[in-house]
Amino acid sequence: MAHNSDSIPRRMGNYWLQDRLGSGYSGYIFKAYHVHDGTFVALKVQDVDHECPTNRYEQAIYPLLQGGEGMPRLWASGTEGKWHYLVISLLGKSLESIYRQNLQWGHQRMDLRSVCSIAIQVIARLQIMHNREVLHRDIQLGNCAIGLKPEEETIYMIDFGFSKRYIDPSTRRHIPDSKQKRDFLGNYWFTSVNVHCKGKVPSRRDDLEAAALMFIHLLTPGGLSWTRNGIPKTDSAHDRIKRAKKNARPEDLCRGIPSEFEEFLRYCRRLKFSDCPDYDHWKDEFQGLAQDSGFTDIERFIWPPPPAPKVQPQVIRPAPARPTIDADEMENVLNDLAKLQLNPPRPILGDQTNAPAPARKDDAKKPSEIISVSDSSEDGRTKPNGQPLPPRTPVRTKKASQLQKLKLSVLDSTDNAALAVAVAEFTKFLQLGSKTLTKEGFAFLDALYKQLADPSIFVQPLRTLRSAHQEDNRAPQPAHVKLGVVARLRREVGTASSNRVLANLVADFGAVTNKSSGRTITKDGFAFLEGLAARLQALN
Incomplete structure (x- = not known):
């Protein structure tokens, strides 16, 4: 049964509700503070009889994620009349808000530094979740948020109402794949093709594919094509979105952006249902891309983005002037050089006096002698006429x-x-x-x-x-x-x-x-x- 937010009590447990931060299909979220110590928190409120009790699902997931970097903390939970509530860490803007702010500034896409930073941090967050046997299953810009000071450079994963364990706690086995038809679970924009368009069971690969589509969306002027007409209101509109997403080739989606993003999307789609992704490799790839582009401190998400690095012109410094040598000192140096006893000189390049004659055809058929590699190029070998042989060439593998x-x-x-x-x-x-x-x-x-x-x-x-x-x-x-x-x-x-x-x-x-x-x-x-x-x- 739906309720108006005005019917929600102003106090829940030990927390006073203040401003409403947002609302959605499943409930509301408020800024609140602790009645005793004044700590500010976010408080999620949902009707206890809601047909999709995401608060209850989240409450079961939070203990599995506590202590992980970029994971909000669950402070309290409970029921107040007809309302169930969760008390969680208060965070800053979502990436959706930041993306819209960027559009308002007149930019059709986000800058590469910001997207590389988002990619590294989101992949790291998914690595934590997956290592703790949890799938997110609803990766989107609105479910990633930056922290409040002093954590404003850290991206947090939020909203675990669709999350699920992919390892069965009783059997310790990966959940099975299935071809049975499933209801759509996720979001229209970034949920993977397998889950959204083919109705397959989500696994770790699908969380990463959704992240890949999100990164590509941020770098695409105007965003991914199927996101531009808003939330579909009819089944036919939804079908058009699915067709557009399913038919979009990676090379077309990624035209004009760094190849790492196309490679990442293809990698995610090559993974088998129960495969464990190579998170560290892809964090390194995006780190390397950022460094190649001149960015530093890429692990920190900085918004607004810092100015693009300027290439410094190469400064050619003149060599220091050599000290002058008087005539007497120079004469002594030349006399000392004249007294040096040098070994017989090697043939000079271009001097053909001792050059070997061209090999005859019958000589070419003889197998060459295999020699061991010497530790020194000066090993004392000589020709029959006493001339030193050139250094031996190491045998190749x-x-x-x-x-x-x-x-x-x-x-x-x-x-x-x-x-x-x-x-x-x-x-x-x-x-x-x-x-x-x-x-x-x-x-x-x-x-x-x-x-x-x-x-x-x-x-x-x-x-x-x-x-x-x-x-x-x-x-x-x-x-x-x-x-x-x-x-x-x-x-x-x-x-x-x-x-x-x-x-x-x-x-x-x-x-x-x-x-x-x-x-x-x-x-x-x-x-x-x-x-x-x-x-x-x-x-x-």
């Missing part, structure tokens, strides 16, 4: 040696057919062994890019570390231009119209693989390489 040969075959290629063979061998070699792309593997991609783009030019290596970006004094590349991801490359390689287009795809593949965890080539990555070999044959 099998993988490095093979990749080096493949790189040379690319550089020696004169047509697309030869390049296709090299790419096919490169792909097969990695599939049979370690799938990690080493520096020799990146060197192969460098050579391939060079041949595809312009065989006459020298290119910068594709393998670049974040630390190198941080030490570079030039302006970092804007994150929003990083559009390439492996899944897109896999699709586009089959329709590439020229070698130049293929070169760009190879560059994107190298950059994305370099940033991935462990630099491991995925199934999509191998599919891209196989498609690349096939396309080279087709363009030959």
Whole structure:
């Protein structure tokens, strides 16, 4: 039975109600204070006979979350007449309020620093909840709030009325999946496709997918397309939202924003029902994205956002002047140098006096002698004529040696057919062994890019570390231009119209693989390489 908020008593337990902070389908929330010590709190009030008693559900969840960072504290609970109440920590603005404030300031989307900070903190909060066997099941901007001073830089998860344990307390097993039709539970905007559009049972993956959609929404001008017409009032309007969400491809949703967000969404959707997400990896990814963009202290959510970092021009300092040396001192130095006894000199570059003659064809067939690696390049070895031999070259590992040969075959290629063979061998070699792309593997991609783009030019290596970006004094590349991801490359390689287009795809593949965890080539990555070999044959 519904009640007007005017019928709610002004005092509940030891708390006096003050301003009403909000209301919704299931009840009201007030600012209140303790009658004895004056502590301010938030007090959630709900009719005891409400058809969806979310207060009761929350009351059971709070003890599981107490003490976790970014988790509100439950101070008290009880019943006053026809009303059930929860006394919880008083917090600041919700992210929904902050997002709307940002729109009022004339910004169509939130800044990258703020969204990276939100991503890191929300993933951390979900990690705490999931580690304590609790699903949130209603991730949205209105259910995330910042603390009051001195906690105003911490994001809190709130509203656990839809939360549920995913580990059965009696059997200690994960809740089962089911294909049985279920009523919709969650919110229209961010609930995962599996739960919202397909009626599947929620699990940890769905909390993270909802978070991913929320992050993308914040960076999209005007927000996600299905959020722009407001709450659906009819079943047909709701069906339109579900179709739009279900049909939206990650690459389309994330066009124009950093590729990390698309990769995160795809990762969430690849997880199986009972999989445990890799929270730490994705916190590190968004931390790295923020650092690459010049932001610091990213773990702190600062609102309003601080000014964007300005790139400082490189200051070239002149070398200190060397002290002058008088003529007598210089003469002594030259005399001392003349008395030095030096070992026989090595051949000078360009001096062909002692250069070995070109190998004859019959010599090329003889197997080369395998030698051990010396600790010193000066090991006293000599030719029969007494001339010192050059330092020994360390024997390469099998993988490095093979990749080096493949790189040379690319550089020696004169047509697309030869390049296709090299790419096919490169792909097969990695599939049979370690799938990690080493520096020799990146060197192969460098050579391939060079041949595809312009065989006459020298290119910068594709393998670049974040630390190198941080030490570079030039302006970092804007994150929003990083559009390439492996899944897109896999699709586009089959329709590439020229070698130049293929070169760009190879560059994107190298950059994305370099940033991935462990630099491991995925199934999509191998599919891209196989498609690349096939396309080279087709363009030959």
